[in-house]
Amino acid sequence: MKEKVILAYSGGLDTTTIIPWLKENYDYEVIAVCIDVGQGQEIDGLEERAISSGASKLYIDDVREEFVQNYVYPTMKAGAVYENKYLLGTSIARPLIAQRLVHYALLEGAVAICHGATGKGNDQVRFELTMTALAPHLKIIAPWRIWDIKSREDAITYCLKHDIKLNMKKDTSYSRDRNLWHVSHEGLELEDPSIEPDLSKILQMSNTIENAPNEAEYVELEFEKGIPIKLNGKELNGNDMITALNEIGGKHAIGVIDLVENRIVGMKSRGVYETPGGTILYRAHEELEHLCLDKQTYSYKQTLSIKYAELVYSGEWFTPLREALEAFVETTQESISGVVKLKLFKGNIISAGATSPNSLYNEEIASFTTGDLYDHKDAEGFIRLFGLPLRVRALMKMQKNQP
Template identity: 90%
Template structure:
């Protein structure tokens, strides 16, 4: 009886190529596992494609709601944004995918897990850190680090030589990753950062600015302890919430990012990301935090968010530090409850009001009209004490 290998299978070019390559170079029974984190229509026809490429079995595991609740929302609550732009769409899915790959490896008593991440990319780090954290006894096979295939063109030719039909060609073979939260695009002309992307050819979730409606649209999102629970007054689970906001945000060209980023492995890369619904949620959540968090907590949380984003980006999800940071974030979210309204128009999100039962905004204090809670004269003593170090330093300079 052959030993088994679990292949992280998407049905794309790389993982399609890996099936015949594994059979040709290893005497393993190839079991494909597709972890569904909201890829949509990409799941259709996957089993036929996997089996016709030489796999013995295909598992499709729908973990979309778990993805939202346990990975997307914690990252959003943290306000984690990598290098000021990237909402971590690919990054947050990888630890869950790897966790489920380990589950099926144990279920099938497999000896190895194989992934299609390249030797230049981040995903190899994300997958393997998670596998090491959860099942260090499993062997890891990373074909891109050992085979003779050097490019996507080589992969296409390899498949054609092994009589495997492809639904892609050399001219449109962008490297894409899609889940419920976002879609990324890399490769081809995007590898030259001096070239403006042809968004009419690239975008799949989002309108171009030119095609966005000429009329604005309002959205109203209700949060409970930092989690979005209602859209325009309608209660929605996580999957439906993001799906609906993707449609609305995509229509208004929200959430298109062109980023030259620093990869974990040390090089820079360029990608175009579409995250329409996520971009709306991040903005709405931030507006509510401005209303509900005190100055010190908000300031410290901004610092923490940078580290949180770095951990997620580099695949360090199952680490004590990230878990500790999540505990801090959850504590800050106890009062992040309320309703936020945004106006969407041609790539822009404009605040249109926010309310919360835990709002720290006090109109009587903030108003230009003097109230009982604040006496203008109090400011004089505060400024004197607050500026005392400056006065002492100035006196020292005068004395010298």
């Protein structure tokens, strides 16, 4: 009986090429696995493609709701944004995909897992760190680091040599990654950061600002302990919530960014990212935190958010530090419940009011009208004590400057 290998399968040229290559170079039984995190129509016809390419079977694993609840929402609650722009759309999907690949490897008694990530990219790190954390005994095969195929044309030639019919032509498209949370675009003219991208031919989820409606639209989101539970009064699960917000946000050109980022492997790369629904959720969640978190907790959480984002980006999801940061975040979210109203207009998100039963905002204190809870005279003593270090330093400098 042949040993088995689990292949992370997307149905594209790379993973189609990998199937005969694995059989030729390792004599493995190839079991293809596609983890559905919201790729949409990309999954159509996948089983026929995998079997005809030489795989013995294909698993399609729908994990969209788990993706949202256990990966997307925790990252959002942490306020994690990589390099001040990127909402980690590809990054947060990789640990779940790798975790499910490990599941099928153990289920099938496979000796190895194979992925099609390149030797220049982030995904090889994300996949392999997760696999190492969960199943260190499994062999990992990364063809792009070891095979002789150097280009798309080489891959097509290899497939044709092994009698695998393709309807793929010379590559004239962007390199894209799509899931429920976002779409990323890389390659072609985007590799030159001096060139303005033609968003009208790039974007798939979103309108350009020019094509967005000329009238604003309001959305109302209700949160419970940091989790969005209702959109415009309607209760939705995670999958449906993000799908609906993507449609609304995409219509109004929300959440399109152009970023030159620092990859894990040390180089910079440029990409255009669409995260319409996610951008709305992040903003609404932040509005509630402004209402409900005290000054010190909010300040410290901002620092933590940067580290959390770096861990997610680098594929360090299943690590003690990420889990410890998660525990802190969960504590802060106990009070993050309430309703946020936002106005969307041509790429902009404008706050339109927020309420929470846990709000720390007190109108009687904040009002310019003097109330019982605050006496203006109290400020004088506070300022004197708060400024004491400045006073001492100024007196010292005056004494040193005396003749």
